[in-house]
Amino acid sequence: MTTLPDLKHLPEPPPPTLRLRVDTDALAGNWRVLDRMSGSASAGAAVKADCYGLGIDACVPALRDCGAPLFFVAHWSEVAALLPHVAPSRIAVLHGPMSRAEADYAAALGVVPVINSQHQARLWLEAGEGLPCHLMIDTGINRLGVSPAELSEDAIAALDIDILMSHLASADEDSFDNARQLDLFRHCAPAVAHRRRSLANSAGIALGEMFAFDVTRPGLALYGGVPRRELAREIRPVARIEAAILQAKTISPGEKVGYNGEFTAPGEMRVATVSIGYADGFLRARGPGTALMRDEARLPVIGKVSMDMVVVDLGEAPDCGPGDWLEVPFLLPDAARQSALSQYELLTTLGQRLKRAPR
Numbered sequence: 001m002t003t004l005p006d007l008k009h010l011p012e013p014p015p016p017t018l019r020l021r022v023d024t025d026a027l028a029g030n031w032r033v034l035d036r037m038s039g040s041a042s043a044g045a046a047v048k049a050d051c052y053g054l055g056i057d058a059c060v061p062a063l064r065d066c067g068a069p070l071f072f073v074a075h076w077s078e079v080a081a082l083l084p085h086v087a088p089s090r091i092a093v094l095h096g097p098m099s100r101a102e103a104d105y106a107a108a109l110g111v112v113p114v115i116n117s118q119h120q121a122r123l124w125l126e127a128g129e130g131l132p133c134h135l136m137i138d139t140g141i142n143r144l145g146v147s148p149a150e151l152s153e154d155a156i157a158a159l160d161i162d163i164l165m166s167h168l169a170s171a172d173e174d175s176f177d178n179a180r181q182l183d184l185f186r187h188c189a190p191a192v193a194h195r196r197r198s199l200a201n202s203a204g205i206a207l208g209e210m211f212a213f214d215v216t217r218p219g220l221a222l223y224g225g226v227p228r229r230e231l232a233r234e235i236r237p238v239a240r241i242e243a244a245i246l247q248a249k250t251i252s253p254g255e256k257v258g259y260n261g262e263f264t265a266p267g268e269m270r271v272a273t274v275s276i277g278y279a280d281g282f283l284r285a286r287g288p289g290t291a292l293m294r295d296e297a298r299l300p301v302i303g304k305v306s307m308d309m310v311v312v313d314l315g316e317a318p319d320c321g322p323g324d325w326l327e328v329p330f331l332l333p334d335a336a337r338q339s340a341l342s343q344y345e346l347l348t349t350l351g352q353r354l355k356r357a358p359r
């Protein structure tokens with residue numbers, strides 16, 4: 001006989017075998033570092049893509065409480081999750097309104113759109129009637145934004161612009177394009193009325209105070225990413241990932257491990273199967289050359305990463321067994337070098353199982 005469970009009185013779920021801890025002290029500390037490096041400008045916070053994968057509910061209250069004045073998302077679908085934490089007037093939507101429905105949604109809530117084209121400007125003038133917006137100027141990345149030449153167009157001139165912004169294409173490099181974009185931004189800004197200016201992302205902040213203007217927009221470095229070496233000393237890791245051993249065993253010389261048998265045991269060895277896989281964001285590219293850690297012991301990943309598991313060589317910690325927790329290295333600059341993924345991709349590909357785990 002089967003009876004349906006009473007969904008209101010489910011038993012407590014057992015503890016998970018995978019956990020993500022967001023160090024909110026480090027997150028707040030990183031915001032303070034970036035705010036200080038922004039000089040007289042104040043640092044907002046890019047919280048798009050669920051705070052780069054670390055979770056809005058885990059990150060936004062900490063950023064708000066340490067003083068971040070403004071929160072940037074990309075999609076309209078990202079607004080609702082922010083509303084329990086910050087006032088709508090402090091939320092900016094980078095993609096801007098693509099339709100009257102999106103413009104109406106922004107106007108009804110009091111969320112501030114970033115206008116990226118004359119079409120978006122006209123939508124906002126109709127729906128927002130006098131409500132403030134931000135304006136993105138494209139100074140060379142050729143992604144979103146109006147061209148400097150469009151600033152004198154009627155629809156743009158009619159906007160009530162709070163922040164006039166642009167975005168750097170190569171702030172993480174010592175590229176001449178940075179100075180060129182800075183010059184163009186400075187040069188064209190007076191063509192349209194606005195209250196504040198903003199140019200720098202995380203890497204842009206490290207380029208110096210002349211890039212900071214009134215508001216900066218760090219994302220990556222808040223979450224422990226280091227896009228330029230000037231930030232390396234003060235930015236602290238924010239995310240810590242741990243996975244539990246599911247099974248340990250001894251295998252014989254010549255036995256193979258994992259899909260397609262890519263690893264062959266050179267001798268008798270002790271191995272452990274660990275509860276993290278590519279569905280959790282531990283992508284296949286991160287397997288080769290990575291070791292999970294048990295205190296000081298390095299336990300190299302062997303064989304292919306599976307969807308829900310990896311196997312490690314227990315040589316340096318032969319007594320480890322089921323239930324023991326291993327640390328999954330997540331120092332973003334190191335993990336990026338090792339995997340050839342960007343620090344941004346390492347963060348934003350963290351899987352749902354990690355995010356749902358209790359903290």
Ligand SMILES: *Cc1c(COP(=O)(O)O)cnc(C)c1O
Pocket residue numbers: 046048094167200201202203217218219220221
């Ligand atoms: C994502 C984004 C940022 C944040 O950039 P980071 O490199 O993560 O600091 C700032 N501004 C805009 C327009 C963005 O799209």
